[in-house]
Amino acid sequence: MTAEIISGTQVAAEIRAELKEKTAKLKADKGVVPGLVILRVGEDPASVSYVKGKEKACDEVGIYQETIVYPDDVDEKTVLDKLVELNNDPKYHGILVQLPLPKHISEDKVIDIIDPRKDVDGFHPVNVGKLLIGNPYFMPCTPAGIQQLLVRSGNDPAGKHVVICGRSNIVGKPILAIMLQKKDGANATVTMVHTGTKDTASVTRQADILIAAVGRPKVITADMVKEGVVVIDVGVNRVPDDTKKSGFRLVGDTDFEAIKEKAKAITPVPGGVGPMTITMLMWNTVNAAESASA
Numbered sequence: 001m002t003a004e005i006i007s008g009t010q011v012a013a014e015i016r017a018e019l020k021e022k023t024a025k026l027k028a029d030k031g032v033v034p035g036l037v038i039l040r041v042g043e044d045p046a047s048v049s050y051v052k053g054k055e056k057a058c059d060e061v062g063i064y065q066e067t068i069v070y071p072d073d074v075d076e077k078t079v080l081d082k083l084v085e086l087n088n089d090p091k092y093h094g095i096l097v098q099l100p101l102p103k104h105i106s107e108d109k110v111i112d113i114i115d116p117r118k119d120v121d122g123f124h125p126v127n128v129g130k131l132l133i134g135n136p137y138f139m140p141c142t143p144a145g146i147q148q149l150l151v152r153s154g155n156d157p158a159g160k161h162v163v164i165c166g167r168s169n170i171v172g173k174p175i176l177a178i179m180l181q182k183k184d185g186a187n188a189t190v191t192m193v194h195t196g197t198k199d200t201a202s203v204t205r206q207a208d209i210l211i212a213a214v215g216r217p218k219v220i221t222a223d224m225v226k227e228g229v230v231v232i233d234v235g236v237n238r239v240p241d242d243t244k245k246s247g248f249r250l251v252g253d254t255d256f257e258a259i260k261e262k263a264k265a266i267t268p269v270p271g272g273v274g275p276m277t278i279t280m281l282m283w284n285t286v287n288a289a290e291s292a293s294a
């Protein structure tokens with residue numbers, strides 16, 4: 001068996017086209033333009049680049065967007081006060097603070113102060129709790145993107161055994177909460193493995209759908225999965241590669257080449273989960289504008 005490749009680039013383009021139509025309709029019917037404000041602190045090159053990607057995506061789907069940039073040494077109070085101001089600014093339906101923040105600014109305080117109805121990253125404790133209950137204002141972007149990849153590639157998780165590798169707050173735990181809801185696009189039997197799991201392979205071999213979010217290159221090998229598995233590889237790991245100008249290449253958490261000979265379907269790295277994350281941020285922002293204008 002050679003696996004079907006689930007292209008996140010393709011699914012993301014499909015969703016962005018739908019969002020573009022939605023924003024045009026919101027504007028025509030209600031005079032509402034979805035607004036996203038991004039707050040960035042410092043000049044960390046990765047953060048600068050992520051924010052640029054988000055700005056570009058906003059332009060593409062018709063979201064009004066502004067980025068507020070503070071220097072590295074900005075004090076915590078200035079940032080918190082600004083967020084209170086943005087909570088009350090009707091131009092913005094979504095607020096995103098680019099993480100990580102410098103050590104002297106508490107990420108917890110920053111996340112807590114954002115209005116949960118504008119928390120398009122889905123990281124506010126209210127949204128985390130509501131996600132577990134099954135009625136969040138927003139789902140966090142990477143896990144929400146994984147659900148869309150599964151459903152839109154014809155691999156509905158309903159009734160399947162989904163095994164999640166990794167229990168982080170941004171990927172593992174929220175995708176667990178999403179997959180086990182008694183809802184369309186979910187309703188799976190879910191198991192999670194982590195570094196405390198004994199005999200991980202005996203669990204991963206039971207997976208109909210395996211979601212790898214461990215952040216270690218190729219730790220999920222072909223002998224750890226069964227024939228016909230569907231694999232979503234969230235990992236983004238740099239490994240040295242002399243043939244590249246940069247000196248490295250990106251690989252996932254799974255051994256893609258070997259597993260694709262055994263799997264029914266698999267996401268590539270890059271071009272799998274990655275393009276979905278920013279797209280779901282756009283999705284959340286457009287939905288926030290729709291809810292605010294309902």
Ligand SMILES: NC(=O)c1ccc[n+]([C@@H]2O[C@H](COP(=O)([O-])OP(=O)(O)OC[C@H]3O[C@@H](n4cnc5c(N)ncnc54)[C@H](OP(=O)(O)O)[C@@H]3O)[C@@H](O)[C@H]2O)c1
Pocket residue numbers: 142165166167168169170171172193194195196200213214215216219234235236237273274275277
């Ligand atoms: N494409 C995207 O948009 C996107 C978004 C987010 C993250 N990512 C990537 O996804 C990966 C995971 O990110 P994250 O933030 O979830 O990582 P993280 O916070 O480092 O968490 C990794 C999790 O994996 C578990 N783990 C580590 N080694 C393991 C092993 N051998 N077997 C089973 N579990 C193991 C850890 O267990 P313990 O809890 O026991 O330590 C931890 O729960 C990273 O490569 C990251 O770059 C990609």
